[in-house]
Amino acid sequence: MKRVGILGGTFDPPHYGHLLIADDVRTELKLDEIWFMPNYMPPHKENKVTDHTHRVNMLYAAIGDEPHFRVETIELERKERSYTYDTIVLLKERYPNATFYFIIGGDMVEYLPRWYRIDELIQLVQFVGVKRPGYSLRTTYPIIEVDVPMFAVSSSLIRERIQRRKSVAYLLPKAVQLYIKENRLYET
Ligand SMILES: Nc1ncnc2c1ncn2[C@@H]1O[C@H](COP(=O)(O)OP(=O)(O)OP(=O)(O)O)[C@@H](O)[C@H]1O
Numbered sequence: 001m002k003r004v005g006i007l008g009g010t011f012d013p014p015h016y017g018h019l020l021i022a023d024d025v026r027t028e029l030k031l032d033e034i035w036f037m038p039n040y041m042p043p044h045k046e047n048k049v050t051d052h053t054h055r056v057n058m059l060y061a062a063i064g065d066e067p068h069f070r071v072e073t074i075e076l077e078r079k080e081r082s083y084t085y086d087t088i089v090l091l092k093e094r095y096p097n098a099t100f101y102f103i104i105g106g107d108m109v110e111y112l113p114r115w116y117r118i119d120e121l122i123q124l125v126q127f128v129g130v131k132r133p134g135y136s137l138r139t140t141y142p143i144i145e146v147d148v149p150m151f152a153v154s155s156s157l158i159r160e161r162i163q164r165r166k167s168v169a170y171l172l173p174k175a176v177q178l179y180i181k182e183n184r185l186y187e188t
Pocket residue numbers: 007008009010011012017018021103104105106107108130131132133151152153154155156157
């Protein structure tokens with residue numbers, strides 16, 4: 001069985017926080033690969049998100065040639081709000097030889113009780129929680145905790161800094177910074 005970690009997200013834009021947790025969880029849990037899985041529309045965010053084509057392009061730029069990372073676009077095929085429960089059911093059908101680990105930050109751990117069909121989902125996939133500044137990993141759900149250095153970066157912080165013309169030089173990979181500049185994302 002191939003051991004696969006899934007990092008689902010909006011990635012608007014992807015940043016070093018995402019890459020750091022992906023890298024550490026992979027080595028800590030001895031996973032074969034991490035699949036970065038962008039959503040078409042996040043289940044719980046009301047704000048408008050950047051077009052998925054840009055977000056996928058930024059993910060490819062962020063991953064570069066790291067051999068253990070790939071982009072999984074299954075949630076973009078549905079062109080609607082995706083719930084993780086539906087996605088995991090589909091992924092397990094499509095990849096019967098994989099065992100999936102779903103990686104979430106502390107903000108999502110706190111939100112778990114409100115996830116769609118969470119009691120069934122928790123039977124289907126092993127959740128892995130990583131700490132995030134401002135959030136605990138306290139939960140009654142059986143998650144595996146992986147100790148990753150806390151990094152207070154978020155996509156919203158990056159969007160805000162770009163809008164205010166502040167530097168984001170050390171928050172996300174150079175290739176993603178270039179893509180954002182070339183496509184004039186987040187400027188207004
Ligand atoms: N700095 C971080 N430390 C730990 N986990 C993180 C960090 N940034 C993102 N994550 C986790 O990665 C997953 C995808 O996050 P997402 O793409 O929504 O980025 P975000 O930075 O949380 O975005 P936004 O600021 O727009 O809410 C979520 O499970 C989130 O908790």
